Amino acid sequence: MSVNPERLKKDFPIFSNNPDLIYLDNAATTQKPSSVIRAVSDYYATINSNVHRGVYKISEEATEMYEGSRKKVSEFIGAREPAEIVFLRNTTEAINLLSYTLGRKLKKGDEVLLTEMEHHSNLVPWYFLREAGIVIKFAKMKADFTLDYEDFQDKLNTRTVIASFTEVSNVLGTINDVRELSNMCRENSTISIVDAAQSVPHMSVDVRAIGCDFLAFSGHKMLAPAGIGVLYGRKDLLDRMHPFLGGGEMIGEVDYNGATYADVPWKFEAGTQNVEGAVGLSAAIDYLKSIGMDSVREHERSMIDHIFKIMDTIGDLRQFGPMDSGKRGGVFSFNIGDVKPFDLLNQSNTKFAISHSIHPHDLAAFLDRNNIAVRSGHHCAMPLMGRMGVSSTARVSPYIYNDERELDLFFDALSNCRKEMAR
Amino acid sequence: MSVNPERLKKDFPIFSNNPDLIYLDNAATTQKPSSVIRAVSDYYATINSNVHRGVYKISEEATEMYEGSRKKVSEFIGAREPAEIVFLRNTTEAINLLSYTLGRKLKKGDEVLLTEMEHHSNLVPWYFLREAGIVIKFAKMKADFTLDYEDFQDKLNTRTVIASFTEVSNVLGTINDVRELSNMCRENSTISIVDAAQSVPHMSVDVRAIGCDFLAFSGHKMLAPAGIGVLYGRKDLLDRMHPFLGGGEMIGEVDYNGATYADVPWKFEAGTQNVEGAVGLSAAIDYLKSIGMDSVREHERSMIDHIFKIMDTIGDLRQFGPMDSGKRGGVFSFNIGDVKPFDLLNQSNTKFAISHSIHPHDLAAFLDRNNIAVRSGHHCAMPLMGRMGVSSTARVSPYIYNDERELDLFFDALSNCRKEMAR
Amino acid sequence: MNDEVYTEILLDHYRSPRNYGSVENPSAQITEHNPLCGDTVHFSLKVEGGKIVDIKFVGQGCSISQGAASILTELVKGKSVAEVQAITDADFLKILGIRLGPNREKCALLSLNALKKAISTKNV
Amino acid sequence: MNDEVYTEILLDHYRSPRNYGSVENPSAQITEHNPLCGDTVHFSLKVEGGKIVDIKFVGQGCSISQGAASILTELVKGKSVAEVQAITDADFLKILGIRLGPNREKCALLSLNALKKAISTKNV
């Protein structure tokens, strides 16, 4: 079954309210279909209550929904059992949970291996460990914007306790072979963590096929509400980990001298949880499954192919990412002309440092006048921007409700923008 | 203006859908008025997008709503400026943020002062610090279920770096004079933290009048969605603190060697935030303000007074909490007969250890058959249960949509339960 | 109370628990708590030739947790360790004859889980 | 571009920035980034008798951030340090003649904030 964006669009109230909106910032966050919005409202209107502890009807029902959502997520990504699914706020919290809890066991000189194409959320939590003498290494990106697997392998050594890498780059679209990387990790007895924020929403992901130890993603990037995210973890590893947040719901017994902890996954879910978020995520998964993740992936690939076909009509366009849509998710970063990083010494040398390139911010502001929403900036990947030799880029990231017509309108507007900025 | 529960009830769809539901578990979580549900749905249907970074219209609007909600919260609790308001998931996360970040500076032998009546969320995060040799002390509860202020003062010493205490006990209803406690802390140069999970939803709270350094509460206990909570912190303290979660949005600049951090409050808001939660919280505050927090408080006090008037009609009822409704929030914990903690040695000595008391779980299950939702268990305060000499209690916690008629029905059902259990 | 929720049998076991107390010189014993509500059961038992020849319990908690513990002692006495390990949650809930939500189910299953844990230790 | 968003004056300053470069032997200099987008401005200035007698900037970023920096240099040259500190965000946005959402506003205010920070240091 192939995706029919025009039909799907009708499921999203934001597009009825803004019929002209061309929303192309889906790598940041996605729109919500009525079924998700309704699932949340219905929850409020029927069984809203605290889960796990109430012995009254609505609490039992809410608990069933919450744990049912966990089961649905676990099946969606091929986990062995629901206990391997921890509900958190987002990918960022999931990676912090790992850096804090796994970080407890690391010693001075131990290494964490990342890649050069990580999002800040898969960088900064690890940087915190530097204070304890942990060494952070980065597997290199190659000139064609793909990962250098040999460099990754070379940098895996006896001190590499953890490796954490993105499945799809939110800037380049590059799809990393996380199965291969997890494999290298396993052979090196290194804990493998997959940042799946840009993959789970866009393609079929199976944690057992990947063979990773942990994997994280966010609901809001896959049609679900914000405030709900997922950490998948191998049960035996989760069992052995120290809890992250302490508080209600995550305990076994507490007295004034100490506490024991609940079983996994509840050990990691302290305090009142975002039940409506989990309910919304469950509805979002239903919606995506009704389309089929392979169809979602095919649609995005066709969007990228369409972009490849017309992008050369725009003079001075520079794109950043692999030129094979089979190895690239639905993300297209580009600039018009050179958008160099700031360099005080070189900047001072010329009176004409502000070149005739169009800054991505100006571009996005211009497109906005045409009701086209694209992202501009460093995309929470400043180090990667440095490697790419730019200060920022513009980024287009289509999803199931976008179609070729919208991409054409986007390129038309881009071309108009160049004309206007050149006057 | 006094609260009109019958009229207010019409604003809550759950009561139209379950006209017979008598919901008395508001200390756990509250129901949501249509205005809150609508605020969230409308957000999805009009401007749903990523905040802070988009230069397109809906993102600018969403940012305005998100930061507008921060401003509303800051005014609601009397903060000096919106920058003192950090959005988090809930009270639990707020206290963990503090225990992790402030905990970095503590040394072996330093002390954290709590009280005997704290929720697990204000215990376990501090217990984690014991591994580093931090000493946790507890100010005693007196026989009348109020805090022993002298004991608190006595236990504040030169090693007491942090004190964290609840404003209203979720078990006893006891209202602690947090202004007085914060005062003692200030004079001792001790950082003061108020767990306001049970106060902000129920009475007027002013952080400057209290004079505390930090204060935390949860949206879901005050008509707002789950997944959104608040940490108030004095700006100068927040400025000096290490970040908690690392990732997108909380950074200044990042390269492969390190990172600088954003200004407060964004420094503490890593990753994509729960914007719809903040929008819902803003609508909930509007709703509460339209009633008036003093009226909310007066209503709950009258509910407790009503309970006091009829509770003696139930034989063997034991209540736990101060008998002055002026010093007690809208929380009523009780048992029918003795519900002793388990004690292996004594338990083994008798064949009749199961007495004719009614276990709170059985009570709650019986009440549920009458559509009355009450909580039973340890209320995430196991150590306090120990001090009270019980394994668990039943708890009734009315809110703005409850009235005396419902309390009467509750006591009728309680009386029937005794008759049935006695047969 | 109501048959929908509690069967008469369960209530009877709650009111007059069978096998209440402790076995002397037990082959295994265990105390388990339901972290969700504080229900507690303690089992002590004697295993001979792979069979549970004696078992007693003490406990504290709601009618479901305590009634179920009492019913369980009667159920397993004389059964082999392997037979007990084979009893599923669903089996036991059927025997109890009650339908419960996920929260209250934990009360009902506390004793079965405790017992299985006790007999899975090396020494029995 | 559109008047609603960018005024011609702002765009003109962006295309032909005034006071572009560096002042020699500056009394103060500062580099500030907009963490939200990476816009950068660098100011170098000379203060004599409490007055800004010379000021130059270099930078990299969008038309608003760079145009605003250029406009600011013209605005403050000859003004006293106290006068510059008194310019509010609202004042400056009015001078720029643009209405912006909260995100884009940060681009417009980057240079004013940077300059105020530079002249608030002890040595000027």
Ligand SMILES: Cc1ncc(COP(=O)(O)O)c(C=O)c1O
């Ligand atoms: C006094 C008190 N503190 C903390 C909490 C924890 O709140 P939350 O679960 O929303 O984090 C609660 C409620 O559960 C509470 O009553």
Ligand SMILES: Cc1ncc(COP(=O)(O)O)c(C=O)c1O
């Ligand atoms: C690759 C990648 N990792 C992590 C994140 C962080 O996700 P969140 O902000 O939902 O925590 C994002 C998106 O912002 C992302 O694109």
